[in-house]
Amino acid sequence: MSLLDLFRKKEKEAGQNVLEEEYEEPEVYSGMRVEVTSMEGQPLFAGKLMGPNGGRAELYQYTEGTATESEEPLPVRIRGYNDRKRKAVYMEGSISPLPKHIWKVEDLHVVRAGNDRAFFRLETDLPASITVFGSGFGGGERECRLLNISVGGARISLDSKLHTGDKFLLKVKLLEDRDTSVMYCEVLRVIEAKDGKFEYGSQFLELTEADQDRISQNIFAAQLKERNGR
Numbered sequence: 635m636s637l638l639d640l641f642r643k644k645e646k647e648a649g650q651n652v653l654e655e656e657y658e659e660p661e662v663y664s665g666m667r668v669e670v671t672s673m674e675g676q677p678l679f680a681g682k683l684m685g686p687n688g689g690r691a692e693l694y695q696y697t698e699g700t701a702t703e704s705e706e707p708l709p710v711r712i713r714g715y716n717d718r719k720r721k722a723v724y725m726e727g728s729i730s731p732l733p734k735h736i737w738k739v740e741d742l743h744v745v746r747a748g749n750d751r752a753f754f755r756l757e758t759d760l761p762a763s764i765t766v767f768g769s770g771f772g773g774g775e776r777e778c779r780l781l782n783i784s785v786g787g788a789r790i791s792l793d794s795k796l797h798t799g800d801k802f803l804l805k806v807k808l809l810e811d812r813d814t815s816v817m818y819c820e821v822l823r824v825i826e827a828k829d830g831k832f833e834y835g836s837q838f839l840e841l842t843e844a845d846q847d848r849i850s851q852n853i854f855a856a857q858l859k860e861r862n863g864r
Contacts, residue, residue, distance in 0.1 A: 668714040680854040693737040703731045723747045755784040762806035787837040808852045
């Protein structure tokens with residue numbers, strides 16, 4: 635290989651690396667579901683981050699919230715979950731109210747991103763029920779306990795043996811004044827507890843965008859109720 639060919643090869647490789655970096659999927663994207671809190675950690679509302687560009691964006695609020703309108707921009711922390719990279723993204727910025735439950739975001743910047751797969755995970759101990767699909771388990775609903783839940787999945791406690799890959803229908807009421815949530819699940823992890831029961835980590839299957847938004851709303855409302863009750 636001549637020196638000219640070697641130079642061209644290195645130039646081509648360098649160009650490919652630039653393109654790869656230029657088109658690398660961003661940490662933050664339009665439509666990301668987020669939870670907004672004060673700088674002190676007080677929950678304000680949940681919503682969607684729309685149109686992030688150059689440190690600016692909009693927040694579409696879809697839960698009841700505690701953020702009050704002010705003439706001065708309100709500094710906030712914004713925690714989102716990147717569904718594409720499957721990791722949490724922590725941001726900061728300042729928000730100002732716009733009409734129709736929309737907030738203008740300025741000085742938006744990513745503080746850090748981590749492999750925290752728990753998207754707004756709510757720790758619970760609620761009565762629930764499951765219906766398992768497939769042979770060898772028997773028909774009908776069985777009682778269980780919901781130990782935690784996020785938009786991506788749930789952890790339950792049950793006195794019957796399930797296996798990785800088993801699928802079931804989970805029914806639970808996260809709040810008394812809300813409708814029962816029904817989710818189609820697949821077992822990912824099996825943990826045998828000391829009391830003879832089993833714990834199962836599961837992921838939700840076939841959720842629509844509306845389903846994910848509704849679960850997120852219910853989780854945030856339950857979180858807010860729990861924290862306000864402390």
